[in-house]
Amino acid sequence: MKKILTLFAVVGLIVFSSCEGPEGPPGQDGVNIVGTVYENTSSNYYNFTAQNNYKVRFNFPQRLFDSDVVLVYRFGGVDSGRDVWEFLPETHFFDDGTRNFSFDFTFSDSFVDIYMNGNSLTDAELNSFRLNQIFRIVVVPADFAAKVNKNNFSEVMQAAKLSETQIQEIKF
Known part of the structure; x- marks a missing residue:
């Protein structure tokens, strides 16, 4: 009896290990990254003022995954016909090398706060950095960002x- 059961087990193993289903659809070469980019456009500038404590917030339309990270870029102008995007944190210095002001950000699974801090943020000279700012907020998996x-x-x-x-355009 033991020999018959052993024979059935061996035959069953051979039969089931040689089974093959239909071939699936062809895959894409490389890694498929799921990412999202948001931008506030010129119709929705961000302004950093004393009234908002030099901070703006963007609420994500859906919660981020625990494995997601946020990258933030500030529109720095145009150079040779191409947009310049400056990665945050971004620090600006006085001519003597001391820090003048910075842009930085923090994020959670539901929002990103972009803030400006520095010595004298009310200086009219900083208006080109404080007012009418455009940002791109990129959400990608952490292993991709690394x-x-x-x-x-x-x-x-x-x-x-x-x-x-x-x-995706940020509308407020």
Whole structure:
């Protein structure tokens, strides 16, 4: 009896291990990154004033995953016809090398706060940095962010396989 059970077990193992189902659809080469980019446009500038304590908040439309990270870029102008996106934190210095002001941010799974801090934020000279600011907020998986040059917005977009048409407008 033991020999018959052993024989059935061996035959069953061979039969089931050689079974194969239909071939699945072809996959994409490389890694598929799920990322999202948000931007406040010129119709919705961010302003850093004493009234808002030099801080603005963007609430994500849905909660982020625990494994997501947020990258923030400030529009710094145009150079040779191309937009310049400056990665935060961003610090500006006086001519003597001392810190003047900084942009920085904090985030949770439901919002990102972008804030400005420094010596004399009410100086009219800082209006070009305090008023009418545009930001791009990028949400990507943490393991992706660890492998990409975060200082270069274009490289982040390219690595995440995102296009300008996929940027979601922030409306308030």
